[in-house]
Structure formats: C-alpha cells, structure tokens
Amino acid sequence: MDFNLHIDRTRSNSYKWDNRAAVFGTEDVLPMWVADMDFQAPPAVIRAVRERVEHGVFGYTYPSPSYYESIINWMQNRHNWKIEKEWIQFCPGVVPALSLIVEMFTEPEDQVMIQTPVYPPFHSVVKNHGRELVCSPLLEQDGYYSMDFEDMESKMADGKVKLLILCSPHNPVGRVWTKQELQQLADLCAKWNVLVVSDEIHADLVFEAGSHTPFASLSEGAAQRSIICTAPSKTFNIAGLHTANLVIPNKELRAKFSKALEIHAMGSATPLGLAAAEAAYREGAEWLDALLDHVRGNMDYVCDFCEGHLPEVKVWRPEGTYLLWLDFRALGLKGKELSSFLIEEAKLGLNSGDSFGTDGDGFMRMNLGCTRATVEEAMRRLEAAVSKRLHSIDEK
Structure with a gap:
C-alpha cells in the first residue's frame, strides 16, 4: 500500500498517459485529468x-x-x-x-x-x-x-x-x-x-x-x-x-x-x-482506508499550496472523490484561453471546466489519485506559469 511508488503507465495503452497527444495536442504535459488513479489495484x-x-x-x-x-x-x-x-x-x-x-x-x-x-x-x-x-x-x-x-x-x-x-x-x-x-x-x-x-x-x-x-x-x-x-x-x-x-x-x-x-x-x-x-x-477495505489517507494528504497539499503561494487560484477542500475543482477566474482566463495556458505554459493536462457545463467555465478539474511527487511537480509548474503570466501583465 505504498501510494508514492511510481508506476510507469506509458506504453500500456493508458488513455490517461498514452493518449496525451490526441487530447492535448502534445505529449509534453503531466496528465492529471481522466478519473483513473496511478496506483496498482489492491493486492x-x-x-x-x-x-x-x-x-x-x-x-x-x-x-x-x-x-x-x-x-x-x-x-x-x-x-x-x-x-x-x-x-x-x-x-x-x-x-x-x-x-x-x-x-x-x-x-x-x-x-x-x-x-x-x-x-x-x-x-x-x-x-x-x-x-x-x-x-x-x-x-x-x-x-x-x-x-x-x-x-x-x-x-x-x-x-x-x-x-x-x-x-x-x-x-x-x-x-x-x-x-x-x-x-x-x-x-x-x-x-x-x-x-x-x-x-x-x-x-x-x-x-x-x-x-x-x-x-x-x-x-x-x-x-x-x-x-x-x-x-x-x-x-x-x-x-x-x-x-x-x-x-x-x-x-x-x-x-x-x-x-x-x-x-x-x-x-x-x-x-x-x-x-x-x-x-x-x-x-479491499484496509487498502481503501490507506488510499483515502493518501488522497486526503494530496488534497491538503494542493489547498495549502494555493493558499500560501497561488492565491489567484481558488480551491475548496472537497468532502469526497479524488478530484479537485480549481477556480482560475481571478486570472481572467476562461475557455480555450485557460486550456491553452495550462497546456502550453504550465505543461499540465487537466479537465476543462466548461466541459462540465457553461457554469464550469473558468474552472479546471485536477485528478489527485497519484503520487505526492506528481502533485508537487504539478504545483511547481502551475506556480511558475502563473508567476510568469502575472509578471507579464505587470510589465504591460
């Protein structure tokens, strides 16, 4: 039950990992979108x-x-x-x-x-x-x-x-x-x-x-x-x-x-x-309890990170699922512009909020059913991209 063990999912016909070029137009993104986890099933x-x-x-x-x-x-x-x-x-x-x-x-x-x-x-x-x-x-x-x-x-x-x-x-x-x-x-x-x-x-x-x-x-x-x-x-x-x-x-x-x-x-x-x-x-009950502890830790990490380093990205701690709903509206980004920003600048593959309905425009869904290392890398990428954007706006 080591949920921080990295398992290479590429070249396994993984829809999440091997289909990045078709979904995002490039393989150079960290995929944290479709709702499956990067963990092996219970023993x-x-x-x-x-x-x-x-x-x-x-x-x-x-x-x-x-x-x-x-x-x-x-x-x-x-x-x-x-x-x-x-x-x-x-x-x-x-x-x-x-x-x-x-x-x-x-x-x-x-x-x-x-x-x-x-x-x-x-x-x-x-x-x-x-x-x-x-x-x-x-x-x-x-x-x-x-x-x-x-x-x-x-x-x-x-x-x-x-x-x-x-x-x-x-x-x-x-x-x-x-x-x-x-x-x-x-x-x-x-x-x-x-x-x-x-x-x-x-x-x-x-x-x-x-x-x-x-x-x-x-x-x-x-x-x-x-x-x-x-x-x-x-x-x-x-x-x-x-x-x-x-x-x-x-x-x-x-x-x-x-x-x-x-x-x-x-x-x-x-x-x-x-x-x-x-x-x-x-x-599977014991495995599930351990999984929930791990996912809760990932959720807390992202929420705390946004609060401390990315106040422009709003997030509410969920009560369930391993999916996080991120609000990017404070950055003035919506629709295709937001998707392009995350793909091209942050190198992140997330689910676009407008696919969940028009009232999801300006949001993104992030899958946290992954290792802590993946989460940390995602937040580093996001912080750098947001910082670069804000600096560019200030210069204008």
Whole structure:
C-alpha cells in the first residue's frame, strides 16, 4: 500500500498517459485529468485476477452467489445500507447504464434534469437520445456548492421533467450531500413524479466515514422511486474491467431495466471483472482506508499550496472523490484561453471546466489519485506559469 511508488503507465495503452497527444495536442504535459488513479489495484484484486488467468479458460461467465454476497456485505458494512440480492442488476458500466435508463424510462418529448457543473456524460446521454436537457446550476458561494431547490422546482412544475440524474458524491465539485439535502430532493421529486437515477460511483471515496447516504436508503418512498448506480471501478482503480452494479429495489423498474439490457445485449460479465470486483469488496477495505489517507494528504497539499503561494487560484477542500475543482477566474482566463495556458505554459493536462457545463467555465478539474511527487511537480509548474503570466501583465 505504498501510494508514492511510481508506476510507469506509458506504453500500456493508458488513455490517461498514452493518449496525451490526441487530447492535448502534445505529449509534453503531466496528465492529471481522466478519473483513473496511478496506483496498482489492491493486492487481493491482483491475486484474484492472477488466479483466474491461471485457470486459462475464459468462457461466458455469470455472477456467482458469492459475488452478490460480497456487494451486499460491502453496502451494509461501508454504508449501513441493507440491500437484497434481487435488487442487484449487473451492467458493464455506469455510463452505459445511464444511457439505457434515459432511453428506456423517458420519451422523446420528455425532459431530463441534471445539476451543473457535472460529469460530461450526464449531458451526452440525454442529448444522444434526443431528450431535452434541463440544467439546474448548483449554487456556489466561496467555493462551496449546494443544490438550488427553488430553481429545480420551478423547472419541474410544468410536469415535463421525468428523470433527474443525481451525482452523489458530486463530480467535479466534491460535495458529499447531507442526508437532509437528499431528503429535500427526494420530497421534491416525489411531489413532481420525477424518477431519480443516482450515480454513486464515488460513494466509497469520502473523507469522513459514513458521510455518504445512499439515496435509496432515505425511505421506502425514495427506494421505490430511484435507481442507484454503483461500481468498484473508481474505488479500487479497476475501471478497465467494466464492472458495475445497479441497485433497484422497485420490481417494475428493475424489470424494465433488465429488458433494456436484453434489447441491447449488454448483460454479460467478464470473468476477470467479476473476480476483481468480488475480491475488492471482500478484502479491499484496509487498502481503501490507506488510499483515502493518501488522497486526503494530496488534497491538503494542493489547498495549502494555493493558499500560501497561488492565491489567484481558488480551491475548496472537497468532502469526497479524488478530484479537485480549481477556480482560475481571478486570472481572467476562461475557455480555450485557460486550456491553452495550462497546456502550453504550465505543461499540465487537466479537465476543462466548461466541459462540465457553461457554469464550469473558468474552472479546471485536477485528478489527485497519484503520487505526492506528481502533485508537487504539478504545483511547481502551475506556480511558475502563473508567476510568469502575472509578471507579464505587470510589465504591460
């Protein structure tokens, strides 16, 4: 569990590292963007995958009873949420699941609501199916974000919003919604008959134990009006194994989603993905606790560095995820100009804030699931670039 061990990810077909030229126009950037970490998976996961590989036969596979048991136990132990085996529906990924849900649970004339700035695929899965996207911007005050319930209700009141995609914990702003906030959202959606799809892929990556509340655990009413998307992919850095699990307490919703999987032939699992996920849920808790300590340290380092050396770059300490939301608006940089500055001057590859919605313009998302040495080098580069820019402005 040495999270400062450097692992060379180049020449491994890494989307994050080997695709820099295609994404940023140059390989001369330190990539801290797409949400995967630069760490090896937990030892138990590597061992389970190795044993499965040594078996040597990789035919069609289905989730075993022990696989479901590992998920049930994890949800109970980690989130104090009691779920049933029948509620669990396997899917190759959360984004494919969101796409299926938008297609299956809405009609072309329906509206789908998201809370921006938010994970870019939330936008695309709605638009790709020809549904009307309705954005409810989060309220931001001094870097702290909250839900705008008044705005949401005003946009739900005409009855056209049929589905709300919730990001919980929130990517990119790092909020872990309180139980009170989620209950207010549940009440609002019940009032206007809106189905909630809660993407909880970052649920395990919270810095205060027990602070995440699964939306369906709020009440029986919330459980019957929601679909919860979970996965071990972000938690244990196994996104490439394409393993996700939806928890759907409502029998009719579950049957409808299962039908969508059947229509698109997307219900099959891979033997390595199943082996990795089960091992992670059974034996990964200690590794995860150590990971959270490391990521929290990286977060504190960047926040303290900006406060002491880069006051022009505003940042709020997140409550969850390994993603940091950086505010560059004080530098007078937005959109392509900001991206060019970071790529060309700071030599940093980050996620552009405007890809999360227009209200993300002037921001950047930084992935801190990496070694401390990477973080320190990033901040050195950023400080030098900002200093050079400010000096240039002063000379003018």
